Structures are given as C-alpha cells and as structure tokens.
Amino acid sequence: MxxxxxxxxxxxxxxxxxxxxxxxxxxxxxxxxxxxxxxxxxxxxxxxxxxxxxxxxxxxxxxxxxxxxxxxxxxxxxxxxxxxxxxxxxxxxxxxxxxxxxxxxxxxxxxxxxxxxxxxxxxxxxxxxxxxxxxxxxxxxxxxxxxxxxxxxxxxxxxxxxxGSPDEGADGTRRALVELADIIATTSDPRLRERLACIHREFSGASAAPEPPGDPRDAEKLTRRETDVLRLVAVGASNSEIADRLDLSVQTVKAYLRSAMRKLEVRNRTAAVHVGRAAGLL
CATH class of the missing domain: 3.30.450.40 (GAF domain)
Incomplete structure (x- = not known):
C-alpha cells in the first residue's frame, strides 16, 4: 500500500x-x-x-x-x-x-x-x-x-x-496502452479510431457512465457540458475520444454537439468551434 x-x-x-x-x-x-x-x-x-x-x-x-x-x-x-x-x-x-x-x-x-x-x-x-x-x-x-x-x-x-527515458521501467500493458493511444491519435480512419478507442477503454479500465445532456430549452448560451465537448472537438478529438475523456456515452456526446450547433446556428462541428471561439465561449 x-x-x-x-x-x-x-x-x-x-x-x-x-x-x-x-x-x-x-x-x-x-x-x-x-x-x-x-x-x-x-x-x-x-x-x-x-x-x-x-x-x-x-x-x-x-x-x-x-x-x-x-x-x-x-x-x-x-x-x-x-x-x-x-x-x-x-x-x-x-x-x-x-x-x-x-x-x-x-x-x-x-x-x-x-x-x-x-x-x-x-x-x-x-x-x-x-x-x-x-x-x-x-x-x-x-x-x-x-x-x-x-x-x-x-x-x-x-x-x-x-x-530517465519515457518508457523505461513500464510494464508491457502500459507500453501497449501508450502505443495504442498513439495509433488512435494519428489514424485518419474514423471507424478504426472508434474501434481502437473502445479497446483502449476496455483495457485501461476507463468508465463510460452516461450523463444526461443539459436543458435543451436553454438556447441563450452553451451549457457547461456543451462547452466541454466543443473544447475537445477544437483539439481534434473524435466522438469516442470525447466520450472516453468525459465519461459519457458516444450518443450523449452527439446530443451535446447537436444542441451546441443548434444554439450557435451552424451545421457542423468545425463551424461550431469557430463560432464558439469568436464569441469567447471557448
């Protein structure tokens, strides 16, 4: 201990x-x-x-x-x-x-x-x-x-x-998880990224407890979770990576994205990030 x-x-x-x-x-x-x-x-x-x-x-x-x-x-x-x-x-x-x-x-x-x-x-x-x-x-x-x-x-x-060196003394499982994270971050295939992210979550022990989205009636500003999701979109994270980091389900992440895009009056996630930054929300 x-x-x-x-x-x-x-x-x-x-x-x-x-x-x-x-x-x-x-x-x-x-x-x-x-x-x-x-x-x-x-x-x-x-x-x-x-x-x-x-x-x-x-x-x-x-x-x-x-x-x-x-x-x-x-x-x-x-x-x-x-x-x-x-x-x-x-x-x-x-x-x-x-x-x-x-x-x-x-x-x-x-x-x-x-x-x-x-x-x-x-x-x-x-x-x-x-x-x-x-x-x-x-x-x-x-x-x-x-x-x-x-x-x-x-x-x-x-x-x-x-x-010493970054990987010196690490066990095989930890080295494998690091290598897997590298692949997830660099692959351009979204389907492969999602599958690998699922494997990473399973072997790293990360939880994925869903959290309900914010009140959709609040169209005046982004909720805290909508802002969190857009911050991760801004650094290139996929929906599965966002779900992993925020302990949400992928469907909940998509719900937050749809709500944020509706409030910002845009049609895609990239535009949502640009408008959010311009408005000082991110």
Whole structure:
C-alpha cells in the first residue's frame, strides 16, 4: 500500500519528467505544471515544475479550481487553450501578473485524469504571440496519456524510470496502452479510431457512465457540458475520444454537439468551434 505522501512525491517526479518530454516533442519554449493532491476535489494545486521560464513568477503558484486557465481545466477536466491570454474572455484573470512577468501570450492547460479525477495539469506556452496549433495540443495529449499511466501505478514507476527515458521501467500493458493511444491519435480512419478507442477503454479500465445532456430549452448560451465537448472537438478529438475523456456515452456526446450547433446556428462541428471561439465561449 502506497502512502498518500509517497504517491504525491512520485506524481511530482513523473510530472517533471513528462514536462521535459512535452517540451521535446512539441518544441514549445515554456512548459510547466504540477500534480493535484487528492484529485480535483482538493480544489487547488501548485505549479512545482517548469522548463524554459525566465523568472520565478510561476514557481509555487497555487492555482485554484475554476480560476484562470489551469483552474478551468482542473474544474472541467478538459484541455483549455487561449491564443491571446490577456484578451481571453472565457477565463478569469487572477494570474495575469505572473503570466505577464513571463511574457506568455498563447497557453494551453491539459488536465491528466486517473479514474475520473484530475491528478495533474500540464501547461504549454509561447511568447511569440502566435497561436498554439491543434497538432501541438494533440502531441501534448500523447504525453498526457503517458503521464496518466505513471500516475495510475505510482508504486510501479522506479526512480530510474521517472528520471530517465519515457518508457523505461513500464510494464508491457502500459507500453501497449501508450502505443495504442498513439495509433488512435494519428489514424485518419474514423471507424478504426472508434474501434481502437473502445479497446483502449476496455483495457485501461476507463468508465463510460452516461450523463444526461443539459436543458435543451436553454438556447441563450452553451451549457457547461456543451462547452466541454466543443473544447475537445477544437483539439481534434473524435466522438469516442470525447466520450472516453468525459465519461459519457458516444450518443450523449452527439446530443451535446447537436444542441451546441443548434444554439450557435451552424451545421457542423468545425463551424461550431469557430463560432464558439469568436464569441469567447471557448
């Protein structure tokens, strides 16, 4: 039995290692993050690891649930991205001073969930003013899947593996799940993606408990779940991947998408993302 303190220390070490990998595979100049003690129910986490920063502004910064970009990712359990942090309307601006000190412009926050609970949040950022592309966020999702495996079995990740190469010390099942996640993310065949995602869910033990959609009579604004679904659509996730990440059924995801498209007065998911971003909803 692993104690809470030991598990958290292992989680912090895993986060540090995966941040190095995140910077390597994405080429982002700045990455940072931290483990969430007790899961999202704790309501906060601290940024304890960072690569590429130029000040101490982010070091030890406590991010609270629902506040800022990372707090929104913690609360909703879905990736959040802003192309112009200072002007973003979909988040609060509690941490503007720290972000400004680091001169960060575009940022994403990627929550890592284990058994339905957010256990870590990884950030990536640029200072150039350019947006962070979908491909970069997709690459981040692969790193997040590896961190998810680390956090799922903290006692099975020896120090050499935590500080060494990404797959060193991982057992065969975990390596297979990582490889499967890579295939799911890169295949262009939607039917194959869905079949592989089902297999991934079955062997990773992810649940898929349905959640009822929001009130369809509320046509004034998107519900929280509709927004969550569109955020995942924005990073290229398929319906099955969205269902897996949000613990919904595929049919429920489709219902949220139909409702969101109706409210935004568009006919397809891509247009819904564009209109949602333009309206400051994402």
């Amino acid at each position: 692993v104690s809470v303190d030991t598990a958290h220390r292992c989680a912090e070490r895993a986060v540090r290692t995966r941040l190095l990998e995140l910077q390597r595979v994405t080429g982002l100049p700045v990455v940072f993050g931290g483990a969430v003690p007790g899961g999202a129910r704790e309501g906060r986490f601290a940024i304890t690891a960072q690569v590429g920063t130029i000040t101490d502004a982010l070091s030890g910064l406590v991010i609270r649930r629902g506040r800022g970009l990372g707090g929104t990712a913690l609360e909703r359990g879905v990736p959040c991205r802003v192309d112009d942090y200072a002007a973003a309307r979909a988040i609060t601006h509690d941490y503007d001073t720290m972000v400004a000190e680091e001169k960060l412009t575009s940022i994403f926050a990627f929550p890592v969930r284990v058994e339905g609970e957010v256990r870590s949040v990884l950030y990536g950022a640029v200072r150039s003013g350019d947006p962070i592309g979908d491909r970069t966020v997709r690459q981040a999702s692969l790193v997040a899947s590896r961190l998810q495996a680390d956090l799922r079995f903290p006692a099975e990740v020896p120090p050499a593996a935590v500080g």
